[in-house]
Amino acid sequence: MVSSLLALPSxxxxxxxxxxxxxxxxxxxxALSLLxxxxxxxxxxxxxxxxxxxxxxxxxEAHFSTSRRPVSSKSFDDDLVVLGIETSCDDTAxxxxxxxxxxxxxxxxxxxDLLARYGGVAPKMAEEAHSQVIDQVVQDALDKASxxxxxxxxxxxxxxxxxxxxxxxxxxxxxxxxxSFNLPIxxxxxxxxxxxxxxxxxxxxxxxxxxxxISGGHNLLVLAHDLGHYTQLGTTIxxxxxxxxDKTAKWLGLDMRKSGGPAVEQLAQEGDAExxxxxxxxxxxxxxxxxxxGLKTQVKLAIASRNIDAKVPLxxxxxxxxxxxxxxxxxxxxxxxxxxxxxxxxxxxWALKIEPSIKHLVVSxxxxxxxxxxxxLDQVVQKYSLQLVCPPPNLCTDNGxxxxxxxxxxxxxxxxxxxxxxxxxxxxxxxxxxxxxxxEEYAEGRxxxxxxxxxxxxxxxTSLVQASLQQQ
Ligand code: KG4
Ligand code: ZN
Numbered sequence: 001m002v003s004s005l006l007a008l009p010s011x012x013x014x015x016x017x018x019x020x021x022x023x024x025x026x027x028x029x030x031a032l033s034l035l036x037x038x039x040x041x042x043x044x045x046x047x048x049x050x051x052x053x054x055x056x057x058x059x060x061e062a063h064f065s066t067s068r069r070p071v072s073s074k075s076f077d078d079d080l081v082v083l084g085i086e087t088s089c090d091d092t093a094x095x096x097x098x099x100x101x102x103x104x105x106x107x108x109x110x111x112x113d114l115l116a117r118y119g120g121v122a123p124k125m126a127e128e129a130h131s132q133v134i135d136q137v138v139q140d141a142l143d144k145a146s147x148x149x150x151x152x153x154x155x156x157x158x159x160x161x162x163x164x165x166x167x168x169x170x171x172x173x174x175x176x177x178x179x180s181f182n183l184p185i186x187x188x189x190x191x192x193x194x195x196x197x198x199x200x201x202x203x204x205x206x207x208x209x210x211x212x213x214i215s216g217g218h219n220l221l222v223l224a225h226d227l228g229h230y231t232q233l234g235t236t237i238x239x240x241x242x243x244x245x246d247k248t249a250k251w252l253g254l255d256m257r258k259s260g261g262p263a264v265e266q267l268a269q270e271g272d273a274e275x276x277x278x279x280x281x282x283x284x285x286x287x288x289x290x291x292x293x294g295l296k297t298q299v300k301l302a303i304a305s306r307n308i309d310a311k312v313p314l315x316x317x318x319x320x321x322x323x324x325x326x327x328x329x330x331x332x333x334x335x336x337x338x339x340x341x342x343x344x345x346x347x348x349x350w351a352l353k354i355e356p357s358i359k360h361l362v363v364s365x366x367x368x369x370x371x372x373x374x375x376x377l378d379q380v381v382q383k384y385s386l387q388l389v390c391p392p393p394n395l396c397t398d399n400g401x402x403x404x405x406x407x408x409x410x411x412x413x414x415x416x417x418x419x420x421x422x423x424x425x426x427x428x429x430x431x432x433x434x435x436x437x438x439x440e441e442y443a444e445g446r447x448x449x450x451x452x453x454x455x456x457x458x459x460x461x462t463s464l465v466q467a468s469l470q471q472q
Contacts, residue, residue, distance in 0.1 A: 074100070081147065082411065083155045083177065084404025085138065087130045087170030088162025088190045089216065094141035095400030096152070099408050101200050105144035106394070106401050109133045112257045127165035134173045141400065149181040154416060156186040156407020158193070160433025160458065161217075167432045172424070179422040186407035186416045187431070189461045190398075191365075191438045195224055196409055197402035198362040198389045205362070205389055208355040212344055212377070215365035215398075216242035216259075219290040221347040222439055223354060224362075227409055228465035230439030231354065233347045234288025241336055242367045244292040244299075248332050251303050252325045253310035253317070259397075264329045265370050267314070271323070271330030276302050278335040280342065287445050288347045290339060299332050337376050344377060348384050350445060362389045369393030415465075433458040 080099030087093075095106040111129045142148060157174035160167060178185040195211040207227070213220040219236035242261060249260030254267060278298045281291045303310075306324050314322060344361065351358050361381045367373060368390050378388045395401055410416065424430075437460040 076412075077101075080153045080408060080411065081151060082186070082404045082407045083138070083141065083149075083152050083174075084188070084400040084402070084407055085134075085155065085157045085170045085174045086190070086193075086398055086400050086403045087134065087166050087173075088158045088160070089166060089398060090126050090129075091398040092130045092133050092137050092169075093398055093400040093403075094138045095404050096141050096145040096147060097200070097401055097404035097408060099153075099412075101203070101405070103200075103401055104147070105141045106399060107137050107140045107144065108394075108397075108399055109137050112259060123163045123165045126163065127169060130166055130169040134169055138173060138177065149177055149183075152177075152181065152183055154178075154184045154186055154407060154411055156188050156403050156410075158190045158403055159187040159431055160190065160436035162190055162434060164432050164434045167434065168430055171430050171432065175420045175424055176422075179420045179424075182419045184411070184416045184418055185420060186410050188403050188406045188410070189436060189438060190403075191218055191220060191222075192228070192230070192461060193402035193406040194364040194396075195222065195362055196227075196406045197391050197395050197399075198360075198364055199409070200401070200405045201391050201395065202360075202389045205360055208351075208358050209360040209362055209389075210347060210351045210358055210386075211362040211364065212340065212347070212368075213365045214241050214340070214363070214367035214373070216240060216246065218365065219292070220438065221288045221343060223351050223358075223442075225355065227413060228415070228461060230460075230462050231442050232437065232439040232460075233350055233442045233445050234290060234343055236290040236292065238291050238293035239296060241290070241292055241340065242365070244296050244332070244336055245367065247296050248299050248329065251300060251310050252308065252329060253313055254325075254329075255314070259366070261367060261370060264333060265372065267326050268330040268333045268372070269326075271326030271328070273330035273334040275327040276331035278302070278331055280335055281339050283342075286346070288343045288350065288442075289445075290343060292336065292339075295332070295336060295339070299328065302328050302331075333370075333372060337370075337373055340373065341376055341380050344380050345383075348381070348386065350442065352384070354442075358386070360387050360389050364391055364396055366397040369396040436461065438462065 077099035081104070082097055082099070084095050084097065085093070090111040092109040093107065096104040098104060111126060155174045155178040157170050158167060159171060174185060177183065191213050194213045194215065199205045208223060208225045211222050211224055213222065217240055219240040220232065221234040223231040223233055225231065245264050246260035249256055249263045252264070252267070254260065254263035256263065278295060281294055282289065306328070308321065308325055312321070314325065317325065348361065361377065363374065363377055374388070374390050381388045390396065435456055436458040439460055439462040
């Protein structure tokens with residue numbers, strides 16, 4: 001593991017490459033007197049590992065501190081102001097958040113029109129759309145917060161998982177801002193951000209907790225032991241639930257301009273959820289993994305057998321046609337969510353065995369904005385006297401706030417990179433992690449049904465953090 005880490009040009013690859021006895025020389029931050037903060041002895045336990053960054057990136061002696069323990073100082077949190085940038089899929093988002101959790105601004109530029117036109121995300125087009133708006137989105141976030149770059153403390157950016165072409169746009173922008181204004185930069189895992197944003201809205205939410213992360217590309221059940229430390233209890237063996245919502249919407253001829261999920265949710269309210277007998281996926285597999293490819297096929301067949309024509313928009317459909325579409329939407333949603341419920345019940349039981357002190361189930365990611373999903377999962381957790389924590393819908397779907405907040409959580413424990421150079425060379429290799437697991441798989445829960453799509457998978461966030469901590 002260590003040798004592979006050394007080859008990675010990343011935050012965690014550079015951890016602990018310097019002897020602990022090395023001199024500690026923090027660099028100067030903007031707007032945040034971190035120098036003062038580092039001088040305070042109570043905030044500097046002496047077992048901090050040291051980070052070393054290549055001299056080409058900063059002064060030769062620049063070493064950085066990291067800590068296992070979050071720093072909690074009111075003035076530190078009040079002074080810390082982080083810009084978060086998110087471009088991993090089809091939304092270009094930026095936000096500015098204060099260390100105390102105050103959201104100073106939030107801007108999202110959606111590519112929903114492209115999604116509606118092409119029925120899915122086309123990476124090259126998504127990249128172009130990000131490139132066109134990224135400067136404006138970041139500028140709007142600064143303007144709305146009434147701040148300039150000089151008043152920021154750090155820049156956080158998603159480096160994975162996601163589409164490489166899209167991630168690159170955000171990382172380039174983040175490095176340009178950080179480089180030009182001498183700001184540290186924090187690399188963020190998109191799925192960790194979906195989970196941790198729950199800690200911004202629910203201050204009582206402590207580690208460990210269980211999280212169900214449901215979006216267009218991911219379906220994860222993870223046990224969050226600590227910041228950067230996750231056990232993956234389940235994942236999808238094929239498609240994620242959001243993808244199934246999107247395709248159902250497309251095949252039912254729904255308006256995709258706000259993405260497929262909300263359109264299916266709305267139409268489902270008119271339908272009879274018991275009318276179409278879809279079967280629940282993976283009933284025979286007693287694990288916490290998911291599969292939505294088969295349900296998608298069932299939906300497609302049901303639509304074909306009822307002669308529903310997706311080219312006829314819902315607004316032009318006859319009332320019989322409309323009610324038939326609504327029945328499919330409602331029946332699909334019911335079964336898609338039953339699959340979540342069943343897996344969550346098992347995951348709660350596993351999680352309580354591993355970490356008996358868990359008190360919360362966090363449900364986040366775009367699909368968590370669905371009210372039916374929330375209501376059904378609330379019933380599940382009540383059986384176990386746990387509390388459901390769902391961020392508000394605009395923090396469930398992709399957003400910059402979750403990136404800024406995860407940046408803040410990591411920054412507090414010293415997991416950040418120094419300011420990059422003001423301009424990256426043209427041939428600069430960006431550290432992008434399109435396939436980047438959050439945690440290691442729970443051994444007892446490994447599914448026989450797992451398809452083995454493991455090629456070019458980056459070492460998990462958890463393995464990198466653990467390896468760096470072990471070297472302390
Ligand atoms: O987290 P997210 O914004 O982006 C990804 O990381 O994928 O999730 C987007 C997904 C889309 O598939 C979208 O259809 C789904 O979340 N979604 C919903 C709802 N709102 C968004 N699915 C069901 N019901 C909703 N209300
Ligand atoms: Zn997402």
